[in-house]
Amino acid sequence: MAPSKKGKAKANSVGSTQSSDSVNSNFPSCIRFVPPSSVSITVHAKPGAKVSSITDFDDEAVGVQIDAPAKDGEANAALLDYISSVIGVKRRQVSISSGSKSRDKVVIVEEVTLQGVFNALNKVSKNQ
Secondary structure, three states, rough: OOHHHHHHHHHHHHHOOOOOHHHHHOOOOOOEEEOOOOEEEEEEEEEEEOOOOEEEEOOEEEEEEEEOOOOOOOHHHHHHHHHHHHHHHOOOHHEEEOOOOOOEEEEEEEEHHHHHHHHHHHHHHHHO
16 A cells, blocks of 8 residues: 555656646647647637638637538538638648537647747637
8 A cells, every 4th residue: 555655646746847838838728739749729619600710719719610511521621721721731730639520629730839829829819
């Protein structure tokens, strides 16, 4: 019993010094750095809109209206196209990590910086 307590205490002291937490501290929690060079974005998709746009940009998720219906993966493809155009990356650098059949999704953008994604999303959300 004693060795497991010692191991837990040791694990807690090592786990408290994480460099990724200090990187993410200045940004909303819906945008996270994923080593080595990717960014994860929590998205709340709203399919069936007239025009694709960013509706919300807060700690929980980035709200995105999509101008495609939610059937046969059309809204997912339109979401990835829209996110890639907003951030300014190629379409192949953007993918859905989880939530492909849900409105709440996690989108991964590869080969970008956290600051670059934040600036792009913030700029588009302020203009609308």
